[in-house]
Amino acid sequence: MPNRLADATSPYLLQHADNPVDWWPWGPEAFEEARRRGVPVLLSVGYAACHWCHVMAHESFEDEEMAAYTNEHFVAVKVDREERPDVDAVYMEAVQAATGQGGWPMTVFLTPDQEPFYFGTYFPPRPRHGMPGFRQVLEGVNAAWRDRRDEVGEVAARIRADLAERASVYGVGSGVHEVPGAEGLAAAVAELGRTYDEKWGGFGGAPKFPPSMAVEFLLRHHARTGSAEALAMAGHSCEAMARGGIYDQLGGGFARYAVDNRWVVPHFEKMLYDNALLLRVYLHLWRTTGEELPRRIALETADFMLRELRTPEGGFASALDADSLDEASGKNAEGAYYAWTPQQLAEVLGEQDAAVAATLFEVTAEGTFEHGSSVLQLLSDPVDEIAYERIRAALYEARLKRPAPARDDKVVAAWNGLAVAALAETGALLDRPDLVEAAERAADLLITVHLGEDGRLLRTSRDGRAGANAGVLEDYADTAEGFLALYAVTGGAEWLGLAGGLLDTVLTHFRDEASGALYDTADDAEELIRRPQDPTDNATPSGWTAAAQALLTYAAYTGSERHRTAAERALGIVGALGTRAPRFVGWGLAAAEALADGPREVAVVGAEGDPGRALLHRTALLGTAPGAVVAVGEPSTSEVPLLAGRPLVGGAAGAYVCHHFVCEAPVAEAAELAAKVGARTDRNGGA
Known part of the structure; x- marks a missing residue:
């Protein structure tokens, strides 16, 4: 069986290269093969740091009998959502519309014309907890394809039409909305306050994600208006996260999210984009208040990024896995690298320091995690700073002896752009020239490996070798944001010129001239069943609003009315969404605050x-x-x-x-x- 994933630049695809499932990478060849054989396509989408992706792979994709059935009746296509966010976005929208929820692994069955007709996320190998087993799903889809092909075709056509209708919501008429002014921005703060968790910080309930884009908006709103409410929500949220289990109290850096509403138990994967965004937020909070905690968190997060995510080529890896080897059980387990029992603390620290540690961190016999283990939270500020640092250092050194989580070492242009901006600013403001140098080196990698002579970006690289996937809007916008931050810090005019070139590509290839709306993919990109477009933030700023912010910044440096007008038109959608769903357009609201202030x-x-x-x-x-x-x-x-x-x-x-x-x-x-x-x-x- 040919190994079609062996040359992939995606660690996630490489994890599946030796499966008995006959995987194909996404591409026209896979769909042509499905058409030739007259079978549907099984599309499986995930990413390297995804816990349940690993589980499904082990349970189903490594199973010889399951693989044999899959190979006989389907063409199986494996996609790294971080390499192909456009593919992920199109089919995730279909999954969410059909099931009311989404997540990864994402499992979708397609016609050879790429039309989805059956959806799901994780499927266990056998039925449990009300979920069908994966073998049942495969057999059911195969039977429907074989015996009710017309019905399948009707479902696929209906779903495709529904996706097309949804796609028109943002593309048509977005230009008629006005950028929110002072009244609209104040209303967005009030709406954030309505969903604010006054006890634990953040917004909404469990699971709770770091609200980095919303916090940036709140800090900017406070700076422009003096709003005490905005600063209080921003500061309380940041302090709660910094003291919680979502923050690595020993090594720095933030986990992806907390499974509870108190920031206690994280989902342990550490993503570059979260840490880059939060680094900048904590730096800006320190710049606003002068308090020591955000300064310390900013520096520790920056050091974590350099120590654990920087690649030999100078870029930054995408993520650290949630799972690692639990030496006690001999199996991979989520959080095994990070959690502690009271006995483990005593063995490392000795009786006296273990007693001090108990006053700093919540580690009890019952535990805050699994099997009596706890994730470290900072309960109180240390009275003895020397003892605190000694305890942290001892625990950190002991943890280094544990099997470490795997690293997804592909370099994503957008997320490296965010890292460049955060490190450049942090280095300049906190007197760390090494951070500015790291930002410049990462930017150089983006130029030499990701940026072609035609001015077009490639989204990913690994080991200094560029992948084949074209950059999407967020790659251009966030890379431009990084270059603009480097210009502000270093005064090197070449960074401003490079940002301008990327933003010109945005205006030429990603913008709808009639409405001012922006698409996630270029007008000459691979054609999918619809052209993805979304102005709302997810784990990162939307490409749409990130581009608007970068366009506005570039216009302020150059006086370009073309770029400023494009930014204003793109930000019109924030006027429509900002007062209704401010949590999901935080970056757009932050850009609107800049516009309201000038920017200066x-x-x-x-x-x-x-x-x-x-x-x-x-x-x-x-x-x-x-x-x-x-x-x-x-x-x-x-x-x-x-x-x-x-x-x-x-x-x-x-x-x-x-x-x-x-x-x-x-x-x-x-x-x-x-x-x-x-x-x-x-x-x-x-x-």
Whole structure:
């Protein structure tokens, strides 16, 4: 049997390369084979860090009899949702519409024309808990295909028509909505408050996901309006997550979500995108409040990313698995790497430090996780900081001896763009030049491996080798966001130029000219049964609103009305959704806050190496004005429009604060600039 997955760049596909199931990668060849044989397609979608994907693989796809039946009656196609978010989005929408829920692994049966007609997620090998067994499902679908083909065709056609109707919701008429103004943004904060968990932070109930995009919106709203409510929701949520089990109290970094509403028990996979987004949120919270906790969490998260996710090529891997080997049972188990029993703590720490640890972390005989084990939560601030750090270090070193979770080491352009932005800003504001260097190196990888000479992005790479999948909208938008952040931090004009090239591709290939709406795939991408399009946030900012934010930032640097108008038209959809579902358009609301504030444009001029210029530059970066852009360079000589024609101020370094390139009188003192951009003046070595 040919091994068609052996050369994949996706670790998830490689995990299935030796299955007895005769997997095909997604592509026209698989559907042509189904057409030739006259059989349906079994589409299985998952990702490498997915716990239940591993379970179904072990139970069903590694089973010889199940595989033989599958191979006889179906063409089996395996897709990594992180490599092909377009394929995942189209069929997940169908699954959710048909079943009312979704998730991974996603199991869909298709006609050879890619039309779905039966759906599900995880299926056990045999019936249990009201779920049919996977063999039952295979036999039922095969019987329907063999004996009721006309009925299957009617169902498939009806589903395809329904998907087409859904696709028109955002594409038609999105341009008629207005970007939310002050009243709409305040209403969005009020709606967030209605679903806010006042006791435990975050929004809604279990499972509870880190609300990074909503928190960014709340911080920007507070900066623009002074809203105490917005800052309280943001700060409380961040503190609750930082003290909870969702945060790795020993090694830093956040898990994907909490299965409970108190942030106690995480789903243990650690994703690059979550940590990049949360790193930036905690940095911005520190920039707003000056408190030590968000500063510490930001630095620990950045260190986690460099230590455990950075690849030899300088990019950042996608995820760490939830599962690892439990040495006691000899089997893979979720959370085995992270959970502790009281006995284990005592063995590592000794009696005295174990007693101190019991005052810091909730570890009881009953446990907060499984089999009497607990996930560490920080119950109280340490009284003895030295003892606290000693205990953390001892437990961390002991944990390193456990079998570690596997790493999905593919590099995804969008998520690396988010990491570049977060690391660049953190390095600049917290005096960690190594983080800025790491951001630049990751950006270089995106340029040399992912970005073609034609200016088009490839979505993934692994071991420095690019995958074959075209970049989607979020890849262009988030990579541009990373390059723009690097420009703000370093002043290297090449980053601004690269961001502009990516955003021009967005306007040319991803935008509907008539409505201003944005699509997730390019107009020349592979044609699916519908062209995916979604302005709502999921685990990451939607490509739509991420592009709007990047377009707005680029326009503020360059004065380009084309880019600003495109951003405003794209943000119209936020006016329609922001007051009804603010949790799911947090990034769009954050971009709307930037638009409501201008955004402010700060040009810092002075000779390179001038301490006065460096202080003004740092002060500008510390500003909390929503979405403010910062340019730094030599006076009057820069090709960057925001810097052009800006002379020194009384022969010294100076700063110009502008709106739409109309500037206030320049200042030469950091304190004056701080007042104009909302920067705190109690930062060591800065404003």
